[in-house]
Amino acid sequence: MNVWIAIAVTIVGCYAVKLAGLLVPAEALERPAVRQLAALLPVALLAALTAQQTFSTGHELVLDARAAGLAAAGIALLLRAPFLVVVGVAVAVTAGLRALTG
Template sequence: MSWIAIIVLGVGTYALRFAGPVLRSRITVSPAVGRYLTLAAIALLAALIGTAALLNGTEFVGIARPAGVAVGAVLAWRKLPFVVVVVAAALTAALLRLAGIQ
């Protein structure tokens, strides 16, 4: 890989990360606008969760991963500890694959 690609990608990514907090400090954020900014983050997180749980690239990922995430979701909803949620999700997917279910 060319060093140019790595450096430009690094600088660009840092700029994207740095820009958000700087922009927010430059503008006056009313509580209403602040709420929309939080909702925007929620929409992005939900999109990341949905696509990561169901898709591999552009195709359906198979049963094991969504099943693991679903088990984690139920446990999280029942307010079980975070560690339990993460381990149960991984374990469910791993065991299903071990059983030959992809």
């Protein structure tokens, strides 16, 4: 029964957050600080997700082939490679290191 209570609370919470977003006055959304925050927030969330997925396995911090793939992707970005090339480089480096060490 506790699981269903948690699901119900989550449903209500999600609906409340959605409703709160719809009730924000348009004038508040036009402020420069709010616009800047809205532009930067997705980048920060993506960076946090990438870091969490790269350097952890559940409850432990790790430094493995994924970190090397991320570093290779960063270098490809610095060299202004197209997005698909960046992803391909990251995949190739990660897979290559896993094949060598695994």
